[in-house]
Amino acid sequence: MVQIQAKLNPGYGRWTPFWFLAPAVLALLVIGIYPTISALVTSFRRYNITRPRDGFPFVGLENYVNVLSDQTFWQSLGLTARFFLTVLPFELFFGICIALLLHRPGLGMLRALARVSLVVPLATTYAVVGLIGRLVFNRDFGIANQFLNAIGVGGLDWLGSTTGAFIAIAIMDIWQWTPFCALIFLAGLSMVPVEIEEAARLETSSKTAMLRHVQLPYLLPGLTAMLILRSADILKLFDMVFVMTRGGPGSATDLVSIYIQRVGFRIFDMGTASAQAILLLIVTIVLSRLYIKLIYKEIE
Amino acid sequence: MMSMTLRRILHGLGLLVVLCFTLFPFYWMVSSSFKDQTDLLASPPVWLFTPTLSNYTDIFADEKVFGAIVNSLIVATLTTALSVLLGAPAAYALARFNFRGKSDLWFWFISNRMISPIVLALPVYILALQLKLLDTHLVLILIYLTFNLPIVVWICTDQFRSIPIELEQAARLDGADQFTIFRKIYVPLGLPGIAVSAIFSFIFSWNELLYALVLTRRSVQTAPVIATSFMSGYELPWGKIMATGTVIVLPVTIFALLVSKHMVRGLTMGATK
Numbered sequence: 370m371v372q373i374q375a376k377l378n379p380g381y382g383r384w385t386p387f388w389f390l391a392p393a394v395l396a397l398l399v400i401g402i403y404p405t406i407s408a409l410v411t412s413f414r415r416y417n418i419t420r421p422r423d424g425f426p427f428v429g430l431e432n433y434v435n436v437l438s439d440q441t442f443w444q445s446l447g448l449t450a451r452f453f454l455t456v457l458p459f460e461l462f463f464g465i466c467i468a469l470l471l472h473r474p475g476l477g478m479l480r481a482l483a484r485v486s487l488v489v490p491l492a493t494t495y496a497v498v499g500l501i502g503r504l505v506f507n508r509d510f511g512i513a514n515q516f517l518n519a520i521g522v523g524g525l526d527w528l529g530s531t532t533g534a535f536i537a538i539a540i541m542d543i544w545q546w547t548p549f550c551a552l553i554f555l556a557g558l559s560m561v562p563v564e565i566e567e568a569a570r571l572e573t574s575s576k577t578a579m580l581r582h583v584q585l586p587y588l589l590p591g592l593t594a595m596l597i598l599r600s601a602d603i604l605k606l607f608d609m610v611f612v613m614t615r616g617g618p619g620s621a622t623d624l625v626s627i628y629i630q631r632v633g634f635r636i637f638d639m640g641t642a643s644a645q646a647i648l649l650l651i652v653t654i655v656l657s658r659l660y661i662k663l664i665y666k667e668i669e
Numbered sequence: 670m671m672s673m674t675l676r677r678i679l680h681g682l683g684l685l686v687v688l689c690f691t692l693f694p695f696y697w698m699v700s701s702s703f704k705d706q707t708d709l710l711a712s713p714p715v716w717l718f719t720p721t722l723s724n725y726t727d728i729f730a731d732e733k734v735f736g737a738i739v740n741s742l743i744v745a746t747l748t749t750a751l752s753v754l755l756g757a758p759a760a761y762a763l764a765r766f767n768f769r770g771k772s773d774l775w776f777w778f779i780s781n782r783m784i785s786p787i788v789l790a791l792p793v794y795i796l797a798l799q800l801k802l803l804d805t806h807l808v809l810i811l812i813y814l815t816f817n818l819p820i821v822v823w824i825c826t827d828q829f830r831s832i833p834i835e836l837e838q839a840a841r842l843d844g845a846d847q848f849t850i851f852r853k854i855y856v857p858l859g860l861p862g863i864a865v866s867a868i869f870s871f872i873f874s875w876n877e878l879l880y881a882l883v884l885t886r887r888s889v890q891t892a893p894v895i896a897t898s899f900m901s902g903y904e905l906p907w908g909k910i911m912a913t914g915t916v917i918v919l920p921v922t923i924f925a926l927l928v929s930k931h932m933v934r935g936l937t938m939g940a941t942k
Binding site: 385386387388389390392393394396397400401404405407408411418463466467470471473475476479480482483485486487488489490491492493494495496497498499500501503504505509510512515519541544547548549552553556594598601604605607608611612626629630633634639642643646647649650653654656657658660661 | 677680681683684685687688690691692694695697698701709710711712713714754755756758759761762763766768774776777778779780781782783784785786787788789790791792793794795796798811812814815818822847851872875876877878879882883892893894896897900907910911914917918921922924925926929932933936937
């Protein structure tokens with residue numbers, strides 16, 4: 370491939386690509402890498418902004434030792450994992466259902482409309498999703514409770530109770546990200562060659578057999594992408610939860626990004642927060658390596 | 670034959686459920702923004718009500734809200750422009766040249782998509798504090814490049830690769846240099862890709878909350894920050910909050926509908942086509 374392309378595109382100077390790349394690379398180095406290194410340095414210091422008089426002495430691995438022995442940090446990681454494991458099955462299940470509905474021929478207009486409507490949750494500003502959540506799950510007049518009252522179950526103090534708050538943020542996440550899974554599954558379904566699909570339809574009328582033997586192979590790459598991207602996104606998840614619950618009540622919705630934010634910007638313990646952030650970064654790098662390895666074919 | 674009709678009806682019902690699922694929260698926000706306080710707090714909820722524009726006149730009279738929307742516009746527009754300016758040439762190099770370390774570089778661009786903003790927010794806050802850049806448009810414009818540049822680079826690389834290389838070869842035979850080729854061939858022919866990436870970049874910047882929350886104070890607060898700031902105090906002005914939410918979400922929804930075909934590619938950085 371290299372030779373072919375060299376033949377196709379000869380006669381440029383050795384430094385030509387450099388000039389095209391330099392601005393972007395330089396920008397990302399300055400705004401991405403430099404702060405990361407700076408966070409790494411801070412993570413080895415005692416660094417509380419509210420106490421500048423103490424100076425910011427290097428303390429070796431002290432912050433890391435503290436973080437790794439900090440119950441709350443582990444709890445927030447555990448909670449983040451639990452959140453991931455709670456929302457993902459729903460998003461995948463609803464996602465595949467919606468994708469199958471949209472893939473099925475007939476009812477063109479309605480189908481197109483439903484397909485386009487999937488974009489709406491995805492584009493909604495995450496913070497505004499949080500605001501909507503606050504309104505919908507309001508204890509006194511929120512529509513969620515009014516609905517529960519109407520069917521005779523009785524209202525819940527959603528955002529004021531540990532389980533309620535967790536379920537509420539999970540529902541908002543499922544609302545926002547199910548369309549993402551649906552669109553990826555739909556893309557996978559439309560990759561199935563028409564002849565194969567039609568041949569299979571003649572062989573079997575069973576929808577599940579069709580899904581398992583014909584369509585599943587085309588859905589798997591998308592599924593891997595979803596697993597990794599959703600886990601990275603939930604590690605990043607901040608806006609919606611911050612607006613809805615600020616991590617509360619207590620630590621019921623204290624996902625890892627919310628917790629680090631609080632340590633850094635409420636307690637202003639930058640040293641500890643940086644150590645936490647570096648640990649989070651390591652997890653993310655492992656994830657993104659995995660993602661790239663599994664998903665992307667080597668760029669030619 | 671009967672079962673065919675039945676299936677069709679079920680299919681239609683299913684699609685309607687999908688529509689309700691995706692649009693209900695959005696509808697609830699918009700309709701709430703046209704309700705007065707009594708209708709908002711009504712129990713059971715009112716579905717038919719006399720709409721009022723008072724929430725909108727309130728927020729547009731509110732300098733803070735108006736200023737925040739202007740701030741969001743400034744930041745999102747400039748960071749988008751900068752991302753395209755820096756990202757498109759880089760995408761061209763990645764699409765059409767071979768050099769050592771190319772795939773590493775490309776992966777590095779892509780992996781920026783995965784990094785949690787909180788990782789950068791801490792050191793950038795300290796740096797901005799030292800450089801007296803806190804509460805400026807500049808710091809947000811620059812930090813937003815960390816997620817906008819990768820998206821522009823990815824989408825444009827893909828687009829540029831689809832441009833026939835013969836055009837470039839012909840131009841080179843005519844004596845055009847690399848920069849002219851980029852300007853005269855790749856920019857105009859790659860315009861659809863550049864536009865899509867710009868729209869994504871705008872949406873992501875417009876929607877961002879965490880950086881804006883920690884890096885701004887008073888004068889540069891963006892729209893999501895202002896919307897969040899309503900959420901304190903005892904009696905919440907729900908109508909105003911939902912009107913602000915609607916005003917924030919509406920422009921990006923329109924943009925997103927424009928690029929709805931590319932939505933998956935934009936969100937996955939091209940993992941699925």
